[in-house]
Amino acid sequence: MKNIIITGTSRGIGFELVQLFAEAGHNVLALSRNAQPILDLRLKNCTAFSFDITEASSIEKVSTFVKENWSQVDVLINNSGLLVNAPFSEIKMDDFQKVYAVNVFGVAAITQAVLPFLPKQGHVLTISSMGGIQGSMKFPGLSAYSSSKGAVLTLTELWAEEYKETGPSFNALALGAVQTEMLEEAFPGYEAPLTAKEMAAYILDFSLNGNKFYNGKILQVSSSTP
Template sequence: MANVIITGTSRGIGLELAQLFADDGHEVLALSRNDSPISKLNHKHISSFPFDITQSEDLKKMNDFVTENWESVDILINNAGKLLNKHFLDTSAQEFEQVYKVNVFGVAAVTKAILPKMTKNGHVLTISSMGGVQGSMKFPGLSAYSSSKAAVITLTELWAEEFKETGPSFNVLALGAVQTEMLEEAFPGYTARNSAFEMAEYIMEFALTGQRFYNGKLLPVSNSTP
């Protein structure tokens, strides 16, 4: 059984992931600013506390938990994300920066904190978006979001190269549209073909086994064309 850290677990894919891993017997540290949905599960294999990916004191709490409770971390899933749908000229510098604080700087900070505690055969899996893939279809209003998701794709490739001799492995999944609360907030009325539960099932399987076949790789996970 694996020790798994998942960020962004208050709803959507992250909440489903935490439940799936825990139901399978893995030990899960589920991190999100609002930990009420996770706490209400009262699952014996899930630990949680309020966690803001952009706050250094919360990163210390995460580190302390791992040191006190686990010998090592097997899987880190960087799932937390902030989606802003707003015309570029109407997007303030503060709004643009906040998206990057969560989607890029937060991902880097969590990964940096956990890496010394990960096993050689561990797996750092970052959730990106098809909007961040070069040459993919782009949508107006997503300048901050999609460019930030492109940044973590490149970060993943760089980390895999930097740690290729010592491990762990690093991969990134670029998701297409998934029916989540975040999607509904950004695109009211849009209906995606995949549910959060379906996507979480795929992500869990890849998180557990993908490092055997991939390192430093971007895998698009989308059934739409283009």
């Protein structure tokens, strides 16, 4: 039984991940601004509370929970994401900053807070996007989102180098098209070949085992892009 923290759990892949981990018998802390979807499931071994990754008080709440209940975290899955779909000439800088606050600064903040509780064999897995891969196909309207997803890929490589002697391991998955609400926001009407539950099953296995084989690596998990 492992102790797992997952962000961005109110819908999509994160929502499915919580259920899969809990059903497998692991302890899960599910973090999202809207905790109700997870609370409604009444899962065993699962704690969920309202969490804003951009707020220092929420980050501190996570540290307090781990200290009082677990003492150790085995896996942190950075799954939170914010997408704004707008032409670059029209996007407001406030919206650009909000995307980075969630997708980059929030990821850094929760990772920094959880690090003291991660053992050498622990794993920090960040969920990114094919849009953040240099040289991949890019799409108009996603300048804030895709560039932020590129930033966390570089952070992953930097963290792995900085902690290569002491652990934990850091890896990132750059996902292609998965049928989620966020995909619909970016590409209305597009039908992806993979469901959120199918991708969640892959992520669960990789989060528990991938750090045995990889550290500081960016894996492209994409059967298609829109």
